[in-house]
Amino acid sequence: MSRVLVLNCGSSSVKWRHYDGDRVLDQGTVERIGEPDGGPTDHSDAVRRILDGLDLTGLTAVGHRVVHGGRKFTEPVLIDDAVLTAIRDLISLAPLHNPVNLAGIEVTRAALPDVPQVAVFDTAFHHTLPDAAATYAIDRDTAERYGIRRYGFHGTSHAYVSRRAADLLGRPYDTLNIITLHLGNGASACAVSNGRSVATSMGMSPLEGLVMGTRSGDIDPTVIFHLRREGGLSVDDIDDLLNHRSGLLGLTGVNDMREVLQRRAAGDRAAALAFDVYCRRITEYVGAYYALLGRVDAIAFTAGVGEHAAPVRAAALAGLHRFGITVDEARNDGEGDRLISPDGAEVSVCVIRTDEEREIARQTRDVVGAG
Helix, strand or coil, X not given: CCEEEEEEECCCCXXXXXXXXXXXXXXXXECCXXXXXXXXXXXXXXXXXXXXXCCCCCEEEEEEEECCCCCCCCCCEECCHHHHHHHHHCHHHCCCCHHHHHXXXXXXXXXXXXXXXXXXXXXXXXXXXXXXXXXXXXXXXXXXXXXXXXXXCCXXXXXXXXXXXXXXXXXXXXXXXXXXXXXXXXXXXXXXXXXEEXXXXXXXXXXXXXXXXXXXXXXXXXXXXXXXXXXXXXXXXXXXXXXXXXXXXXXXXXXXXXXXXHHHHCCCHHHHHHHHHHHHHHHHHHHHHHHHHCCCCEEEEEHHHHHHCXXXXXXXXXXXXXXXXXXXXXXXXXXXXXXXXXXXXXXXXXXXXXXXXXXXXXXXXXXXCCC
């Protein structure tokens, strides 16, 4: 069987997994990169340490997560110098992520020059968005000049989870309408019709859409103008506010839903409001995507909050029973990949553990032709 190494470089961590076929040989996460605790000084250092600690004999390929592929990359690609240049040109669209993705690629290419390297893009799954979904209603020449459109993110997660939902239902993937809800520190919704992304909540950047750990999600653009004119905040200040000091953190002082739920249970009013704002936004997107799809076969919750926060799942879908969407309380409190809707429900509701690394490995094998 083929051996594939997957590198998933985030803004302050690197997740890695080494496969022999579908079997995981080894895996791990390097965290707190660049912090003054004796750990890796940067992402390049982190990846070097990972490579030094692995037996990579017989390695077939390395798959790299790359956050932003712009309009150029609509599927995974074999990495060469031209691809590297193109990814570098897209840094302005993903300034926190593409540079660290590049760092991982460059170190691995240098260390393993004879091993094929594949870039798997977060945005690629959403290249099937219809123009009406991807287009913002601004001057079209300006939009074209600066690449302003909806790109969408968490594509590898939405692809994996929607396909896994079809497996759970025992039905063909290309016949189903599925709403996937990736709820972690970053959060996004996606409407998948017949295996194709047709709507997603994140836009030109991962800031748009659902309420997240530290990101605001949807907000009136006038707030930005108001903060600039009346508050005197710089563009960088506002960027920092909306990306790093908003969401659950802005509303409660913590960005971890587990702590928000504990405080809510203890009667904390700020936590209760944050929970309501968070869940209401999800409800709005589920309703909107139901209307777009016309028929929904399944709703799938995934990622840290989606997989583990039963109160969020129940509250986000409360009141949607007239659409055939209900949650069974006992099943909702369980663990593992499972259906949490009642038997015979019109819309199946499920919880699925996302596995972006496995999806990256699958797409990497497809590109290099490995079994």
